[in-house]
Amino acid sequence: MLALIYFIILAVIAVGGALCVLFARHPLYGALSLVVSMLSLAGIYGLLGAPFVGVVQVMVYAGAIMMLLTFVIMVLNGARDSRTPRFDKVSLFVFPAVIALGALLGFALVSTPLAFSAETWRGSVALTSATLFDTAKSGHGYFILFEVVGLLLLSAMVAAVLMAKRRLGTTNETEGGEN
16 A cells, blocks of 8 residues: 555656656756656656666666756757747647547556555566577567667767867857967
């Protein structure tokens, strides 16, 4: 029963953080709200008996990726306090889809019994690493996805640095500053 109460609290925090991402006026506030949502998801993983996945959620997503995203927002913002528009023409199509998805999720939660069982299978670090990094021919090939995500993050970081460097270089040239 206590696990259900913790789950409800963490779920409300996760949904609240996600709503703050949607309605944040400043991109940096949206990124920080996304960190809150990811941290609450890590807590839910801990409740589900997957502490390794929860720690990976905190270290990789809430730590590394969000730090990179926050850094990119701060660098590309150019010390301006620009705000993103709240509603535009795309919002007319997105809001009904979000409301329909929420109704579908609410129906699924109401119709599915939420029971926590003590007999659930708990994963271990050895089993998770053996599954993820199985390089045998009969393996699932998850290690390839791991490498692709690493290359994607590296290319995003290089692109962010190049965009910031190009923007800073054009600012110096237009202001007549000397290098």
